[in-house]
Amino acid sequence: MTKSISRRRALQTGVIATASFATASAFTSSVSADTPSHTAPDDHVVFQHSVASGDPYAHSVILWTRVTSHPGDYAGRNKGVDTHLRWEVAQDDSFTSIISSGEVLVTSDTDMTAKVEATGLQPYTGYSYRFIVQSGPYKGQISPIGHARTAPASGQHVKELRFALFSCANWEAGYFSAYQDMADRGDIDYALHVGDYIYEYKRGEYTGKSGAVRDHLPAHEIVTLQDYRERYAQYRTDPNLQAAHEACPWIVTWDDHEFANDVYSGGAEGHDPQTEGPWITRRNAAMRAYLEWQPIRATQVSAGGHIYRNLNFGPLAELNMLDLRTYRNKQVEFSAIRKVDDESRTMLGSEQFSWLARKLTSSHATWNLIGNSVMITPVLIPPLDPETSLAVTQLLGLPEEGMPYNVDQWDGYAAERRRLLHMLQDKGVDNAIFLTGDIHSSWANDVPVEPGKYPSKRPAAVEIVCTSITSSNIDDIVKLPEDNPLSLTAEGAFTGLNRYIKYLDFDSHGYTVVQVTPEYVHADYLLLTPDGKLQPNQPLTRKMSARTYRGKGISQHGDAINPHFHSAR
Known part of the structure; x- marks a missing residue:
């Protein structure tokens, strides 16, 4: 299989500004019209470590990210600034229909990592998810989009x-x-x-x-x-x-x-x-x-x-x-x-x-x-x-x-x-x-x-x-x-x-x-x-x-x- 660095990969490594992650229509459901531009001061990328999900249940899954709250916020050094995030789970990458959402405060006590449980999901169903900065100079910056699949329900037969x-x-x-x-x-x-x-x-x-x-x-x-x-x-x-x-x-x-x-x-x-x-x-x-x-x-x-x-x-x-x-x-x-x-x-x-x-x-x-x-x-x-x-x-x-x-x-x-x-x-x-x-x-x-x-x-x-x-x-x-x-x-x-x-x-x-x-x-x-x-x-x-x-x-x-x-x- 031929490998290439996709647009999303380039975004995550800082080659392209985070503004390109989504069009305005993709995030107006959760970010107001006067939200600052995704390209925050100095083009600083907040979600340098991307996103992850894990331990799927039939109706929930764990979502994860890390906030690099400012250019001097290095992992392990307790330099992070408290940051509010919104997380969203949707049916697809357009995020026009939000299935589950919430907010989480990220602090240096957990090395600026966020871990939440997204609930209210359907069994053995694929979802898209993301995080959005809600406070500070980088408000409005959006994470890469992750994909998660819940587990089948206790009586749900799947082919494989x-x-x-x-x-x-x-x-x-x-x-x-x-x-x-x-x-x-x-x-x-x-x-x-x-x-x-x-x-x-x-x-x-x-x-x-x-x-x-x-x-x-x-x-x-x-x-x-x-x-x-x-x-x-x-x-x-x-x-x-x-x-x-x-x-x-x-x-x-x-x-x-x-x-x-x-x-x-x-x-x-x-x-x-x-x-x-x-x-x-x-x-x-x-x-x-x-x-x-x-x-x-x-x-x-x-x-x-x-x-x-x-x-x-x-x-x-x-x-x-x-x-x-x-x-x-x-x-x-x-x-x-x-x-x-x-x-x-x-x-x-x-x-x-x-x-x-x-x-x-x-x-x-x-x-x-x-x-x-x-x-x-x-x-x-x-x-x-x-x-x-x-x-x-x-x-x-x-x-x-x-x-x-x-x-x-x-x-x-x-x-x-x-x-x-x-x-x-x-x-x-x-x-x-x-x-x-x-x-x-x-x-x-x-x-x-x-x-x-x-x-x-x-x-x-x-x-x-x-x-x-x-x-x-x-x-x-x-x-x-x-x-x-x-x-x-x-x-x-x-x-x-x-x-x-x-x-x-x-x-x-x-x-x-x-x-x-x-x-x-x-x-x-x-x-x-x-x-x-x-x-x-x-x-x-x-x-x-x-x-x-x-x-x-x-x-x-x-x-x-x-x-x-x-x-x-």
């Missing part, structure tokens, strides 16, 4: 839903063409981002094979509330990311790099209390900035809240978004690798585990989707059957199911994973689809209850793993071309040993489109050409597709999702 599955966008490692590709499609109902929306590293510390293509701000590793706010603000100036947020509602959860590398409940591998202060202070700052800058229905953990949550999409699907960082135990050391089988170790925490079990076993939806930030599929060298390999594992000090290669994912919490998968099997839950990121590579997996006995027993679930948008994978790390012999050998070794891995691509970057229908769930893996992330606005193409039917495993599939465009857009 389409999700864009994203993960791992590192500003310094490449350009965000995957976001633009999704925005240009016109057929995505909801974007699902399962973590590593930003990266916390200092400038130049974690880049791609050819170094940084653009520099992080601030230059140092982010630790304080100001730091995290400034880093989010930088990412949200990216025109491709802005286009993706404008295109549809987002449903998000965090992984580790919204905080620091390899986070657990009491700290992180990437945090040094001696030089960076108490972990709890950094954690709370990171959480606060995340909740300010994302269109999410959640409250601070420090205030008794949580971000794991359930969204209902009518009879077709429920979506359970997990938090796999806040409650987990510290990752085990390889010198004590058998501790992955310790029954007391947890990834979810007891309350979240119980919540998820209730949601999955009480659901009447055709599909139970699970937003899962790290892989749940066992990746073992090799998978072992505990009944026949007990003597060997005890002699060598190995975990009972085999040696994991990454203890930061569910393999490091094997006992809790077994409890979860056995629960799915015992309760007859045969429709669970884990939608995952984190690992900077594309996978399509059956999730076996007993890895060493696969395929004699049917899998407990399937897992669709999207690759990174830009973050380094094998070819970047070893600084070789994509599909080099080392990468291909690793792919062959993992799929050969773990037969439930049906597809693996270690080198490409992009995202995955997930189509949910009453009959099947289908995934298209849309990927950049080799090193395509090093140039802006590059095309993506389908490299592979996979499909699963209820109660069955997943397998590669020849067909792509047929494109279509929502009439409301």
Whole structure:
């Protein structure tokens, strides 16, 4: 698909004055005739970070924006001036028929971000929305137009839903063409981002094979509330990311790099209390900035809240978004690798585990989707059957199911994973689809209850793993071309040993489109050409597709999702 910077993109990056966003007839319904010109003093653009929507319900959706109240109002620095905004939701971009509206006061307490719930909407309906400045020298300036779709109602049958599955966008490692590709499609109902929306590293510390293509701000590793706010603000100036947020509602959860590398409940591998202060202070700052800058229905953990949550999409699907960082135990050391089988170790925490079990076993939806930030599929060298390999594992000090290669994912919490998968099997839950990121590579997996006995027993679930948008994978790390012999050998070794891995691509970057229908769930893996992330606005193409039917495993599939465009857009 050919990429171009549209008129709207140019507007958002300040190339064209904000006066061009709408004609007078488009905003006279809410702005009086004596409203000052959109081109305010010094041509200052108030909505530099565009707009976003998220967490759709059948009759409401969250709307978001940030106000840059004057030229010196930088994110994180408490320089903003209180500003009144009006928000409007309409049937289309003309805004001649306002469906829902209201006002909100934006203050520096939330880093000049605004988050409101637009209510009174119709189920599974597309809407246009915008914000308008109501006070100060830039009164009358209008935001870019965003598009949101509500969820189907509890009894409303729809033929399909389409999700864009994203993960791992590192500003310094490449350009965000995957976001633009999704925005240009016109057929995505909801974007699902399962973590590593930003990266916390200092400038130049974690880049791609050819170094940084653009520099992080601030230059140092982010630790304080100001730091995290400034880093989010930088990412949200990216025109491709802005286009993706404008295109549809987002449903998000965090992984580790919204905080620091390899986070657990009491700290992180990437945090040094001696030089960076108490972990709890950094954690709370990171959480606060995340909740300010994302269109999410959640409250601070420090205030008794949580971000794991359930969204209902009518009879077709429920979506359970997990938090796999806040409650987990510290990752085990390889010198004590058998501790992955310790029954007391947890990834979810007891309350979240119980919540998820209730949601999955009480659901009447055709599909139970699970937003899962790290892989749940066992990746073992090799998978072992505990009944026949007990003597060997005890002699060598190995975990009972085999040696994991990454203890930061569910393999490091094997006992809790077994409890979860056995629960799915015992309760007859045969429709669970884990939608995952984190690992900077594309996978399509059956999730076996007993890895060493696969395929004699049917899998407990399937897992669709999207690759990174830009973050380094094998070819970047070893600084070789994509599909080099080392990468291909690793792919062959993992799929050969773990037969439930049906597809693996270690080198490409992009995202995955997930189509949910009453009959099947289908995934298209849309990927950049080799090193395509090093140039802006590059095309993506389908490299592979996979499909699963209820109660069955997943397998590669020849067909792509047929494109279509929502009439409301």
